[in-house]
Amino acid sequence: MRKIISASQVKLADSDCLVSENISSHELMDRAASAFVGVFRGLVPDKNTPIIILCGTGNNGxxxxxxxxxxxxDGYDDINIVIIPTGHRQSDDFAYNMQRVKERQISxxxxxxxxxxxxxxLGLRLTESVLIDSILGVGINRPLDRALAEIIKMINQQCKRVVAVDLPTGFRCEGELDDDGTVLYAHEVISFQRPKLNFFFPESAKYMENFHVVDIGLRExxxxxxxxxxxxxxxxxxxxxxNKRKSFSHKGNYGHALIYAGSAGKVGAALIATEACLRTGVGLATVCLPEEERHALYARLPEAMLGSSEELFEGVKYSAIAFGPGLGRRASFLSDLFKKANAPLIIDADGxxxxxxxxxLLNALPADTVLTPHMKEFDRLFGPSENWWQRLQLARRxxxxxxITIxxxxxxxxxxTEKGEVLINPTGNPAMAIAxxxxxxxxxxxxxxxQGYSPREACILGCFLHGRAGDRxxxxxxxxxxxxxxxxxxxLLLGELKNVPFA
Ligand SMILES: NC(=O)C1=CN([C@@H]2O[C@H](COP(=O)(O)OP(=O)(O)OC[C@H]3O[C@@H](n4cnc5c(N)ncnc54)[C@H](O)[C@@H]3O)[C@@H](O)[C@H]2O)[C@@H](O)CC1
Ligand SMILES: [K+]
Known part of the structure; x- marks a missing residue:
């Protein structure tokens, strides 16, 4: 897992790199520039493209x-640099590079x-150029000065393609994203070493479209x-x-899941959840559906067993219980389930x-419970939040x-996780936004x-592979x-893992 670090920690990591490798800060800056250009070339292959580079006077500049x-x-032959003063003095590395640029034929x-x-x-051709935003990076320490904000608003109206260096100017790496804040909208962001935490919040879509992360050699x-x-x-x-499936293993080694799901008109939810459970490798799956809906199950999933509420827990030890998809009013069984459940619960949807x-009931949730809410379900459960940063902190608490795991x-x-860690899943795409x-x-x-994975491990595997399947x-x-x-x-995805699923 890759740790996401804060803006202030980036600076510590930069300094560590300089000391541990015994290099100068402008050497590290050259590395960052070279990593940036490696991606930029792919984004803007036409070397005749007019490029405007907006530079602040700190290290982002x-x-x-x-x-x-x-x-x-590299042969890009239409480059214009614009220096916009940020702060009272130029950083040393800015001044060093300014000297180098002056020795070249660059406007x-x-x-x-x-x-x-x-x-x-200046009469810049903003509409037809690709703009590289290197005004401000992680050094932003106050709301944008008014004059700078005015310039950025104008650029936002005119520029069709902006590639930001490290992060969009005005964007905060962590904490609440300010709704009224001015940010230079980036179509692409090329970020150094790690993505910034706020890239993962839905509100970031107002400020950026895509991001790429490039390695600049900070010490892992x-x-x-x-x-x-x-x-x-x-x-x-x-x-x-x-874990790979062992030779001489049998269905009893891969657990018995109970899927308590579905109701008249919503049987599909139970079928999808059960098919997912089987295709992910469970040994046995029992579905608790209304009796009159059983034909759908037999027709679609002959591998699954049908159980009725009365007999569900008689002499059966489940290893995990899913509760909620398409349940409708049947969800009131939840209070009874808490008393009877003999396995970790995964509660979704109507549950x-x-x-x-x-x-x-929240106080009575059994150990190892996993809740899988989308935003609206989360807000109904734990109360509304003004933004995603607040929502995430509420989830952690x-x-x-x-x-529990949320x-x-x-x-x-x-x-x-129940320790309050936040693990971010990078896979998945809008093609998957469907019932x-x-x-x-x-x-x-x-x-x-x-199958025996802890809730934390199961959620890492499940969320990542679910999204990866959609991405493929x-x-x-x-x-x-x-x-x-x-x-x-x-x-197929399980079969492709290096750790092939057969001994
Ligand atoms: N050795 C290093 O420290 C490295 C730094 N790198 C780059 O350096 C950036 C960080 O550089 P800095 O720490 O110099 O910071 P920035 O260049 O992001 O900004 C610092 C300057 O902006 C001014 N400023 C802050 N908030 C402002 C606001 N709201 N309005 C106007 N001006 C404002 C400050 O007074 C200061 O002069 C990174 O984002 C990255 O792009 C990379 O080159 C990698 C190596
Ligand atoms: K920037």
Whole structure:
């Protein structure tokens, strides 16, 4: 897992790198510039594209200058640099690179003061150029000065393509994203070493479209020591957590899941959750559906068993219980389930809605429970929040208080563990925004828990592979991904893990 670090920790990591490698800060800046250009070339392959580089006078601006030198060497032949004063003095690395740029044939426009009128007077071809934003990076320490904000608002109206260095100017790396704040909108952000935490919040869509992360060689061992509660899941975690199926193993080794789901008109939710559970490798799955709906189950999923409420817990020990998809009024069984449940619960959809109406039940949630709310379900459960930052902090407090895992679903799903850590899932895409997708995830999480993974491990595996399956189909050309189609990918993805699923 990759630790997400704060703006102030980035500076510590930069300093550590200079000392541990015995390099100068402008050498590190050259590295950052070179990593930036590596991605930029792919984004803007046409070397005749007019490029405007807006530089502040701190180190983010220094990056912009170093980038201009590399782009010129690369053959980009229409580069204009504009220097916008930020702060009272230039940083040393800015000044160093300014000297180098002056020795080259690159046009530099120096604003003597930050003013919209002066900026406008430069007559830049903003609409037809690619703009590189290196005005401010992690050094922002106050709301944008008024004159700078005015310039940025004008750029936002005119520029069609902006590539930001490290982060968009005006964007806060962590904490609440200010709704009224001015930010230079970036179509692409090329961020150094780690994405910034706020890239993962839905509100960031107002300020940026895509981001790329480039390695600038900061010391991973140093980053690992920095305190942080935020982590980004990556494919190495999946390889590490997933266990291959052993030879001589049988269905009894892979758990028995109970799926308590479905009601008249909503049987599909139960079928999707159960199919997901089976395709993720559970040994046995019992579904508790209304008796009159049983034919759908037999027709669609002959591998599953049907159970009725009365006999469910007679002599059966489940290893995980999913509760909620498509349940409707049947969700009132939740209070009884708490008394009878003999396995970790995964509560979704109507199960969550019932829980929010009977909030005394929250205190009675059994150990190892996983809740899988989307934003509205979360707000109904724990109360409204003004923004996603507040919502995430509320989730952390509740996960710790009730000793549960919360899977807060979104473009980037946040897995909040009972210790209050936040694990961010990077996979998934808008083609997956369709009914039944959450039921598929619930089935997958239930399957992994039934197979013996801890709730934390199961949520990492389930969320990542669910999104990855959708990403693969999107790449193959599916504009929309149906949950039942997504599920066909799961055994294939498991089969591809380095740790192949057979001994
Ligand atoms: N050795 C390093 O420290 C490295 C730094 N790098 C780059 O350096 C950036 C950080 O550089 P700095 O710490 O110099 O900070 P920035 O360049 O982000 O900004 C600092 C300057 O902006 C001014 N400023 C702050 N808030 C402002 C506001 N609201 N309105 C107007 N001016 C404002 C400050 O007074 C200061 O002069 C990173 O984002 C990254 O791009 C990279 O080159 C990697 C190596
Ligand atoms: K920037």
């Amino acid at each position: 220094g990056d912009g200058l170093a980038i201009s030198l590399l782009l010129q060497c 530099i426009h120096q604003l003597e003061r930050t003013s919209l009128q002066d900026f406008d007077g 061992a140093f980053l690992a020591e920095l305190p942080s509660d935020y982590y980004l899941i990556d494919s190495a975690d999946i390889e590490e957590i997933y 969550l809605n019932y829980l929010s109406k009977e909030d005394t 509740n996960a710790q208080k009730f000793k 899977v807060l679903k979104n473009r980037y799903t946040f897995i909040i 039944g997708m959450g039921d598929a995830l619930t089935g997958m999480l239930t399957s992994f828990i039934a 189909l999107r790449l193959e050309g599916h504009a929309v991904v149906l949950p039942t189609v997504l599920l066909t990918q799961i055994p």
